[in-house]
Amino acid sequence: MNIREFDYYLPQELIAQFPSERRDESRLLCIDRSSKTIRHGCFKTVIDELNAGDALVLNDTKVRPVRLIGRIGTRQVDVLLVERLAKNSYLVKAKPGAKFKPGTEVVFSPSRITARCVEDDAARRKGMKLLEFQMEEDIETLLDSVGLMPLPPYIKRAVKESDAARYQTVYAKNSGAIAAPTAGLHFTQEILDSLWQKGVALIYLTLHIGLGTFTPVRAENIKEHKMHAESCELPQDAAREIERIRRSGGRICAVGTTVCRVLESCAYIENSELRFKHGKGTTDIFIYPGYEFKAVDMLLTNFHLPKTTLLMLVYAFAGREIAREAYAEAVKEKYRFFSYGDCMLIA
Known part of the structure; x- marks a missing residue:
């Protein structure tokens, strides 16, 4: 077929x-x-x-509000938390992917939460990145306040509060x-x-x-x-x-x-x-x-x-x-x- x-x-x-x-x-x-x-x-x-x-x-x-907007240096980046591997460790879809090199730090505003990109072969084979959030508190407890709704990629606009x-x-x-x-x-x-x-x-x-x-x-x-x-x-x-x-x-x-x-x-x-x-x-x-x-x-x-x-x-x-x-x-x-x-x- x-x-x-x-x-x-x-x-x-x-x-x-x-x-x-x-x-x-x-x-x-x-x-x-x-x-x-x-x-x-x-x-x-x-x-x-x-x-x-x-x-x-x-x-x-x-x-779940699993979309996060952050910055690598001066460049805005977009992260979708796809799979939780451990506390504060996630497989993510990241855009633009080329910016997420091992060791790179991502700062998520306005909360100033930071995460580090980690080398991971399994993530790469899946077309994803591995991020580890640099915090004691579980990021899951903060998603309702810092995360956005993960609208599909064919919706070409910013996420609104009503979403x-x-x-x-x-x-x-x-x-x-x-x-x-x-x-x-x-x-x-x-x-x-x-x-x-x-x-x-x-x-x-x-x-x-x-x-x-x-x-x-x-x-x-x-x-x-x-x-x-x-x-x-x-x-x-x-x-x-x-x-x-x-x-x-x-x-x-x-x-x-x-x-x-x-x-x-x-x-x-x-x-x-x-x-x-x-x-x-x-x-x-x-x-x-x-x-x-x-x-x-x-x-x-x-x-x-x-x-x-x-x-x-x-x-x-x-x-x-x-x-x-x-x-x-x-x-x-x-x-x-x-x-x-x-x-x-x-x-």
Whole structure:
């Protein structure tokens, strides 16, 4: 399967640089897989798309403010804390990378926290740097006051104070992500309450989104791509509730590709019944066209970058032809794309 099948044309002006004024005012493109039709609406109408007895499964990961702005000499530098190795020791994505030579000191303003760049072969092989913060206090305790939200690289503006709230779902609880589960950004507490009152079960799991979510597939044949692993947890009560709803004939709606990947990773068939492994673990499941879904009946998701594993999952779930048509339609109708953009519901 060639990577070129997952490319599409996107005018740069359609990449959303800011969220909509209200979370639930985003546009919603609906794909009906059985009739192969496309409808246009507003996100608020998602309430009408779900029935009593269905389940909405959401990712309650919380984005950490892990972006730091500092200086090496007079040059401003940008650091993203990717992986904690020990107290005050981190693998980081650093820009511009050439400035981060072993022994170099980085000063982070306005707090005057300093860190030293350390020689590390493993970090270099991963395209990262190793930073050690020069302080007794744990930098983790200071991130809420000195760190910034790690907005994706296609958002070409400075981080604003409002991003601390808007680049976070209203139900975010378990800290650990360096990117938001963007399909969930459209929900308000009022919409969640309305769904609950309608009889839709609200079920939560956790997948901490890592740097790999932005990694394009570089292999010509996508089957040669090595998927990144991310830590996740499906609580036992959530697993049993999803099983109960499926037995009762309800549909499982995954809010985002992260939820879809956790559910499909945990699902298995036992005595002709759908069951789920519960607990903590990691998933590196790679879903692309040809995959047979076991657990997910509906998928709510944002519009994704070309040539990414996220787009491949959407093509697998919707079907390649209708997915391509939907993306072309979204471009034509000037939908807003990516993290702060609009969304689609595939049923």
